[in-house]
Amino acid sequence: MEPPAPQRRVTIVDVARHAQVSTTAVSKVLRNAYGASPEMRTKVRRAIDELGYRPNAAARGLRGQTYTIGVMLPDIRNPFFPEILDGITGHLADTDYQVFLGPGGRNDEQAEARVTDAMIDRGMDGIILIAPVSSRARLEHIASAVPAVVVGRHGHSTVYDTVTDDDVAGAAMLVGHLVDLGHSRIAHIEHHESDPTRIAEMPNAQRAEGYRRAMRSLGLAEEIDIVSTSYTQQGGYEGATQLLARPRRPTAVFAGADIVAMGVLEALAEAGLSVPGDISVAGYDNTTFASFGPISLTSVDQAGREIGGNAARLLLERIADRRKAPVQVKLSPTLVPRRTTAPPPL
Amino acid sequence: MEPPAPQRRVTIVDVARHAQVSTTAVSKVLRNAYGASPEMRTKVRRAIDELGYRPNAAARGLRGQTYTIGVMLPDIRNPFFPEILDGITGHLADTDYQVFLGPGGRNDEQAEARVTDAMIDRGMDGIILIAPVSSRARLEHIASAVPAVVVGRHGHSTVYDTVTDDDVAGAAMLVGHLVDLGHSRIAHIEHHESDPTRIAEMPNAQRAEGYRRAMRSLGLAEEIDIVSTSYTQQGGYEGATQLLARPRRPTAVFAGADIVAMGVLEALAEAGLSVPGDISVAGYDNTTFASFGPISLTSVDQAGREIGGNAARLLLERIADRRKAPVQVKLSPTLVPRRTTAPPPL
């Protein structure tokens, strides 16, 4: 008794033999290439179905395309990514491309390098980098090896396309909202960024800049008050603690990200302050939990699906023509007022 | 002026020439295979570094391994997955394997099939399926094509290993906790499952079963009250609405998942009921937002990292020996009491 033979996979040769044609013909049919008559097509397709043939991606990759798109995701916990991903997969659903996600590590350039290298090694046809923290040079290096689209990094490049949300405008909208409610002492918690090559490109910097500009243009330059921590719950907690220690406490806190706002809410609750009665709080990203009843956080919604859809579209265009001129798409966020913002106490 | 040649990638042949050895020798060094002297190894490694050579995964895949592990993720929004993923990547960090995530679709067997087929087409060395909804037959089919580990499906198989959390025990712990607080009218919101081939295998069914058994063994068989909706926020909202319409309202609601509990909290808030003053609420999964200050949801923590770590370990073992006997690992959850549960109103 032999062990059951590990059943060799059906190859293009098997299909060719079964359909009584050449492998070239089968290949042409598979790729909808020129040079196959309608009868040939139906004959081959029938053989494919009968044998349950599926092309071997490795063999294809050796010759060129792998029909695979890589999406680098630095932090899978960021609840904002699913929206982008939906946009990407939605756009790619009708194509032959398959999307795979490469998990990076939070703020970890090395992990990003590892993942992107792995994608390149695997001959992926294109890469979408979501909010990468890698240096500009590194991004250009990647893009020179494979068609790439960068999401969430402001700043132009000659080799890759970018899709961003207008963070400056979003921050300004939020400040406007708070001012309309009657606030003037509005503080901001930002993510600390030290690397000079990245500084202006990162969304956190843009949000802080949008905050500054809006405050100035609304005549509140004197009230500008920024605390630098990080875009984490912990960062929000610490930031709020610092703000509460101010002699003149702010009446509203604009946290640079929803997760930061969570930390702020926690600190305020511990301090016995009510939201929005004593102090208003707003986040950014409109993540899933922002809408949860007990939280109901005022936030700014980035058009996640559109970001993803645009990224996918640009990538396909770049795959089709690697030397096309790079495009920058900037989308507009929308304000989502909820129950954590209200007029300041009298 | 030529356009800059698209700079051919460095191949094993280039390395061999540069080191003045055969490609065979380079290959041996790369794979730490037998038949290369120490001097040969250093010489080749130097050439690899100098040229910045990286092996082409497609070519490797054509001959055998791709050093790629696929993780199928049906719902990227489920905030419980990152823990599992951390466990997986942590376990695989020191190996040559690279992890890629394949996004499925919520409760979408077809999407799962598409992703898993794509993984097989790409010659991935092994696949981890997280909480798949596919039929048993389909899972066995996958596992017969490639080493596979299934996470979150109870029920044994002869071809794949499984890693699960003891959902029956987790549900029982939660019921015990509520009973200890003094509750007896404890209702449960479950995810409706109709497919008979899956029914006993799915975690939702196990949680409901754990609830039933615990209620019975605590002498509360009469009080068993299950509402069947779905594991979504909407499902929680609807479930709670149904429960509030009961003539004898429950004093505690055990939602089958944290996200369900969010819907419950929303419905209760709308009904003007306070939590936990009027009614206690508990979830399951201990997702990130459960710990947020304003929510502070009592939940059950699955040992996510351990689940992932075990899955990765079992997969590597199975890759090493495809005919080893299948293993079932069942881990124990822990209760995380927070502020949404308290003694019932008098």
Added chain:
DNA sequence: GCGATTTTGGGTAACGTTTCCCATCGGGTG
């Protein structure tokens, strides 16, 4: 009708690795 052109189909050489061999070389054994 006849040369020119288009359509149709296939042969075959890559692509970059791995793996199965075999050849060579030193040195130990009888």
Added chain:
DNA sequence: CACCCGATGGGAAACGTTACCCAAAATCGC
């Protein structure tokens, strides 16, 4: 000193697909 053996290195054939050709047949233009 003949023989054998282990260690070391390399030649060459796959792996499954695509793309560049070329040949034959069918169609077209006049």
